Amino acid sequence: MTVIDIARAAGVSKSTVSLVLQSSPLVKEETRARVSEAIRDLGYVYNRGAAHLRQAKSKIIGIVVNDLTNSFFAELAVGMDMIVQSAGYVQFLAHAGEDVERQRELINSMREHGIAGLILSPARGTSAADLKPLADSGLPVVVVVRNVAGTRVSSLLSDNGAGARDAVRHLVGLGHRRIAFAGGFPDTQVFAERVAGYRDGLAEAGIAVDEALVIGSAPSRAGGAAAVERMLAGDGDAPTAALCFNDAVAFGVCDGLRARRLEPGVDFSVVGFDDVIEARTAVPALTTVAVDPQRMGQRAAQLLFKQINAGTAEPETIRTPVRLVVRQSTAAPARSRELS
Amino acid sequence: MTVIDIARAAGVSKSTVSLVLQSSPLVKEETRARVSEAIRDLGYVYNRGAAHLRQAKSKIIGIVVNDLTNSFFAELAVGMDMIVQSAGYVQFLAHAGEDVERQRELINSMREHGIAGLILSPARGTSAADLKPLADSGLPVVVVVRNVAGTRVSSLLSDNGAGARDAVRHLVGLGHRRIAFAGGFPDTQVFAERVAGYRDGLAEAGIAVDEALVIGSAPSRAGGAAAVERMLAGDGDAPTAALCFNDAVAFGVCDGLRARRLEPGVDFSVVGFDDVIEARTAVPALTTVAVDPQRMGQRAAQLLFKQINAGTAEPETIRTPVRLVVRQSTAAPARSRELS
DNA sequence: TGACAATTTTGGAACGATCTAATTGAGTGC
DNA sequence: GCACTCAATTAGATCGTTCCAAAATTGTCA
Numbered sequence: 001m002t003v004i005d006i007a008r009a010a011g012v013s014k015s016t017v018s019l020v021l022q023s024s025p026l027v028k029e030e031t032r033a034r035v036s037e038a039i040r041d042l043g044y045v046y047n048r049g050a051a052h053l054r055q056a057k058s059k060i061i062g063i064v065v066n067d068l069t070n071s072f073f074a075e076l077a078v079g080m081d082m083i084v085q086s087a088g089y090v091q092f093l094a095h096a097g098e099d100v101e102r103q104r105e106l107i108n109s110m111r112e113h114g115i116a117g118l119i120l121s122p123a124r125g126t127s128a129a130d131l132k133p134l135a136d137s138g139l140p141v142v143v144v145v146r147n148v149a150g151t152r153v154s155s156l157l158s159d160n161g162a163g164a165r166d167a168v169r170h171l172v173g174l175g176h177r178r179i180a181f182a183g184g185f186p187d188t189q190v191f192a193e194r195v196a197g198y199r200d201g202l203a204e205a206g207i208a209v210d211e212a213l214v215i216g217s218a219p220s221r222a223g224g225a226a227a228v229e230r231m232l233a234g235d236g237d238a239p240t241a242a243l244c245f246n247d248a249v250a251f252g253v254c255d256g257l258r259a260r261r262l263e264p265g266v267d268f269s270v271v272g273f274d275d276v277i278e279a280r281t282a283v284p285a286l287t288t289v290a291v292d293p294q295r296m297g298q299r300a301a302q303l304l305f306k307q308i309n310a311g312t313a314e315p316e317t318i319r320t321p322v323r324l325v326v327r328q329s330t331a332a333p334a335r336s337r338e339l340s
Numbered sequence: 341m342t343v344i345d346i347a348r349a350a351g352v353s354k355s356t357v358s359l360v361l362q363s364s365p366l367v368k369e370e371t372r373a374r375v376s377e378a379i380r381d382l383g384y385v386y387n388r389g390a391a392h393l394r395q396a397k398s399k400i401i402g403i404v405v406n407d408l409t410n411s412f413f414a415e416l417a418v419g420m421d422m423i424v425q426s427a428g429y430v431q432f433l434a435h436a437g438e439d440v441e442r443q444r445e446l447i448n449s450m451r452e453h454g455i456a457g458l459i460l461s462p463a464r465g466t467s468a469a470d471l472k473p474l475a476d477s478g479l480p481v482v483v484v485v486r487n488v489a490g491t492r493v494s495s496l497l498s499d500n501g502a503g504a505r506d507a508v509r510h511l512v513g514l515g516h517r518r519i520a521f522a523g524g525f526p527d528t529q530v531f532a533e534r535v536a537g538y539r540d541g542l543a544e545a546g547i548a549v550d551e552a553l554v555i556g557s558a559p560s561r562a563g564g565a566a567a568v569e570r571m572l573a574g575d576g577d578a579p580t581a582a583l584c585f586n587d588a589v590a591f592g593v594c595d596g597l598r599a600r601r602l603e604p605g606v607d608f609s610v611v612g613f614d615d616v617i618e619a620r621t622a623v624p625a626l627t628t629v630a631v632d633p634q635r636m637g638q639r640a641a642q643l644l645f646k647q648i649n650a651g652t653a654e655p656e657t658i659r660t661p662v663r664l665v666v667r668q669s670t671a672a673p674a675r676s677r678e679l680s
Numbered sequence: 681t682g683a684c685a686a687t688t689t690t691g692g693a694a695c696g697a698t699c700t701a702a703t704t705g706a707g708t709g710c
Numbered sequence: 711g712c713a714c715t716c717a718a719t720t721a722g723a724t725c726g727t728t729c730c731a732a733a734a735t736t737g738t739c740a
Contacts, residue, residue, distance in 0.1 A: 112386045278591075282561075394696085
């Protein structure tokens, strides 16, 4: 079932059918109707591969995401999808499972399929060397969420430092002086940025950083629960609040607090990061730094299309602003309330 | 940069290069080495589209998922991905956003790209008519999670009825008599199946179903919280336990109970459905019916490959078993504990 | 009516791979 | 030395589309 069959059925040449398929204004209305009918009747399926072979420009955008089971990244992908769709492209979405080797294979496979551009949310441990061949190939590429230092591709990152700093300011403003940073893998760029913002916030308030209060863990609910143990196990001056690496950790911290008969938002303040959907409906509703992954995905896709349309553009790096959302999980420290 | 360039560089014909590319045993070791080197040196990228044009069989599996931001479906997709990858295929994963029209476009687009098979987790409201052209085209198709009645394609569904019945048995075994069913959209197949299992379970125990205790809502955390209000608002005999449509609803029910100063797992028993990752680490850990979406995704992909390899197979429907996981959110009703 | 322009249509050469059948060259047995 | 087999290589057709240049058709006007 090809254009030739359609042509035969409609009594025209294959060239005319092709023109109808790309809705060219050259073809007479009556002819178009006849051809369209034949296409419908015969149940013809357009062969995009063949078209692409001749045209050399495809309508496929490759998207490689480190972990789709993490709802932050799933929302990111959905945001991209919106823009990709509305631009008349389709996407090749793949899950790298935080595996650099797997990610490399996926990117290769996508290039073999002739994608028009690629958005990459890199797996942990991705180095500039991994992206070198990509950058050299001239394929438009946008890296999101996690920065890959030393590579000449565009990137779209959230302003983690400012977000963490704002969160600390909020806690300090409530009267907290002993503030922990909980969760996240210390060897990641995002962790480094958020902790840097945390340090800035404390420095601003003239509070010395206690390294014992910076507690790494898996960036998950279980990791957060584990971090609480380490945080409160110390014999010394326990913290009264924690800025968490992300919302999952924050929920874990709440779980851990409850297990110790401490009520989050009353006995201990908790701030998350990301503002995932559950943050609003959880009890207590989570104070968190809203990153809006869906919005970020949209902007990343827009940046990619800008590059695709501009031909060969200079790589640019964008920091998207974040916003502190204050809800019920933060309050003045218990002691100061007793005093007042 | 094509096979011809490689051929020229290596001093062979394009046919030989092609043979090397498909690692044919026909080509001499020395020649293969020379060609492989040229491929590496020139940074050649294989054009899978062109190959597919000639070969007529692609290595792409299309996967259309109703909602990727729902972690149940994200995990399902990741499970499929594992099998697809290890079979040497790549996947075209798309998010339909619960929009039937959008889903239709996605499926068409995938067919135009020449997929070898399709796995569909249908958007709400998908009818047999939507799938008719697909089924007729002879493309191997597997429908997962949500059944589409009256269509001749293979499907893989979880045994919702048995799961709900087991959950009710468990609650009855603990001594509960007033058991609610909370959450979910009543117009969906999955809701119908789970409620049917719930009714069976009650019937088995000789308990009459009180229709006022079957409470629909959005299948989300917020929906669960809302359902609690309706459940406990009645003047009459309040329930002592609830079987929830899914885990998100169950978490919402826990939130709603706390807001009323009732402790889930102590004052009121809650059973979820799906066993999402957070169910294990939440406080209290959730008793739930484990569906194991990742496993289900794997089985769906296996079923699809079975069809692809068998050529034209008879459509088959598989119900995957589910398993009740008892954790801390269920206990004997408060009253019976007082008596003992 | 015929020349010319404008509108539609069309044949055939691409695109980059694979496949088939044919060719080359070396080795073997008589 | 010849016919034969076997291994390795290759030319050329082919897949389904788009593009180009040219051809066919239609309309306009002196």
